[in-house]
Amino acid sequence: MERYTDRNRRLADYIYNDLGREEIVEIEREISNDPELSESYQFNMQVKEYLKAKMQLEEMRSDPRLEDAEKLAGLLFDPETHHKEEEIPGSGGPKRNRIRKLAIVVAVAATVAIIVSFGIIPSTISQDKLFDHYYEPYAASDYSQRGASNGIYSDIANGINDYKDGRYSQSIDMFSALASGPDIQPEVQLFTALSYLGLGQYQEAENILEPAVNSNNRYQPESMWYLGLCYLKTGEFEKASTLFGRLEEYDGLYKSDARSLRKKLRRFNQ
Amino acid sequence: MEKNSDQYIIERIRNREDDAFKYLQVKFQDSIRLMVLEMGGSQEDAKDVFSEGLVALIRLVDREDFELNCKLGTLVYALCKNTWMLQLEKQAAVRNYHARKLDSADEQDFTEESDQQLFHKIFWESFKKMDKVCQDILGGYLKEISPKEIAEQMGYSYGYVRKRKSMCHGYLMKLIEDHPTYIKIKQTELTLDIE
Numbered sequence: 001m002e003r004y005t006d007r008n009r010r011l012a013d014y015i016y017n018d019l020g021r022e023e024i025v026e027i028e029r030e031i032s033n034d035p036e037l038s039e040s041y042q043f044n045m046q047v048k049e050y051l052k053a054k055m056q057l058e059e060m061r062s063d064p065r066l067e068d069a070e071k072l073a074g075l076l077f078d079p080e081t082h083h084k085e086e087e088i089p090g091s092g093g094p095k096r097n098r099i100r101k102l103a104i105v106v107a108v109a110a111t112v113a114i115i116v117s118f119g120i121i122p123s124t125i126s127q128d129k130l131f132d133h134y135y136e137p138y139a140a141s142d143y144s145q146r147g148a149s150n151g152i153y154s155d156i157a158n159g160i161n162d163y164k165d166g167r168y169s170q171s172i173d174m175f176s177a178l179a180s181g182p183d184i185q186p187e188v189q190l191f192t193a194l195s196y197l198g199l200g201q202y203q204e205a206e207n208i209l210e211p212a213v214n215s216n217n218r219y220q221p222e223s224m225w226y227l228g229l230c231y232l233k234t235g236e237f238e239k240a241s242t243l244f245g246r247l248e249e250y251d252g253l254y255k256s257d258a259r260s261l262r263k264k265l266r267r268f269n270q
Numbered sequence: 271m272e273k274n275s276d277q278y279i280i281e282r283i284r285n286r287e288d289d290a291f292k293y294l295q296v297k298f299q300d301s302i303r304l305m306v307l308e309m310g311g312s313q314e315d316a317k318d319v320f321s322e323g324l325v326a327l328i329r330l331v332d333r334e335d336f337e338l339n340c341k342l343g344t345l346v347y348a349l350c351k352n353t354w355m356l357q358l359e360k361q362a363a364v365r366n367y368h369a370r371k372l373d374s375a376d377e378q379d380f381t382e383e384s385d386q387q388l389f390h391k392i393f394w395e396s397f398k399k400m401d402k403v404c405q406d407i408l409g410g411y412l413k414e415i416s417p418k419e420i421a422e423q424m425g426y427s428y429g430y431v432r433k434r435k436s437m438c439h440g441y442l443m444k445l446i447e448d449h450p451t452y453i454k455i456k457q458t459e460l461t462l463d464i465e
Contacts, residue, residue, distance in 0.1 A: 070352075199358050
């Protein structure tokens with residue numbers, strides 16, 4: 001804490017609303033007259049605003065009543081009732097128009113707040129760009145040809161087709177309902193993980209793929225590639241780089257992309 | 271009914287009072303935006319998700335059988351998360367029809383852009399590196415608990431909490447500036463400036 005100074009103390013007090021009126025006037029004048037202090041203030045505010053949002057988000061995620069909230073929310077989002085719920089019970093045209101207007105007001109206000117709160121940090125996300133650049137859904141072959149008459153293989157084929165068509169939730173449901181015997185475990189693991197990846201649930205995908213990359217199953221390269229992409233997305237760059245390094249050893253589909261991506265990751269790995 | 275209690279806000283939403291929506295925006299918009307960003311969305315997505323989440327909240331509280339049995343913030347989170355999950359499924363279906371982009375076009379962009387998620391990771395890791403007292407004091411301020419209340423909860427004096435808060439914040443900023451990734455980003459920016 002050796003760099004702690006009186007000005008930093010007052011800046012912290014200002015940021016956390018802990019100053020008296022006169023002190024506020026004084027520091028606001030200093031901020032407006034000193035570009036370096038102004039930049040420091042903006043960066044400090046970004047840190048504070050981020051942490052505030054992050055703590056609230058973590059609180060919501062770990063709320064013991066989250067399940068109740070999800071049930072309530074589910075009343076509107078159940079796919080079977082979704083269309084019906086578009087209608088507002090007991091409401092006429094003017095009320096719907098009012099809601100639309102409110103939505104526009106909220107949207108405009110949200111845009112302004114986003115611009116204000118992210119003024120200094122660049123809006124583009126290079127790690128996301130990298131991910132978008134390299135990620136594409138796995139091009140699965142038609143699994144149904146392998147044994148359409150068998151119930152389990154037919155279910156697997158349906159799950160894979162759900163995945164291929166972007167119906168990731170259905171795919172997860174299908175695979176979770178299957179008893180994962182050793183002969184079908186690789187498919188169940190891979191496509192469940194890929195479906196989570198498709199939904200943007202990277203941690204869930206990682207949890208499934210991590211054991212798969214060391215299990216010597218037939219989808220090991222695919223598991224490495226997609227786990228590496230998960231790590232890229234979640235900011236675990238060293239892990240991603242290690243996996244892509246391993247993939248370079250395979251003379252296959254991912255060799256060239258893995259090498260190229262690993263080079264780009266060097267920036268993050270310092 | 272206590273002002274700004276969850277039930278109070280629900281009543282205001284039912285009556286379509288604008289201040290209720292402003293309250294929800296100020297209170298929850300940033301954390302919902304962060305949720306969307308963490309789940310792979312963009313700023314634009316976050317804006318849409320929050321708006322749609324609030325419209326869903328209106329529809330929900332208008333139901334005759336609606337009864338709030340959880341925190342309002344957690345309900346907003348659940349509604350927005352559902353909205354974003356549905357959005358993701360739609361986007362994924364569309365994405366499947368697009369051919370893969372060729373390598374090289376974005377290479378220049380990548381090296382020249384900083385990364386917002388990278389900053390977020392640095393901020394959070396630095397916060398988590400602080401001792402528990404600092405985390406609790408700053409956490410209390412960030413949750414808008416009054417310094418007096420924080421002092422009472424932690425068994426400190428009001429003056430100590432105020433002073434320690436400033437020190438903890440200073441320490442946090444130093445941890446951020448000393449973070450290896452932060453240093454690397456700054457070095458990259460410097461190099462680009464010189465070029």
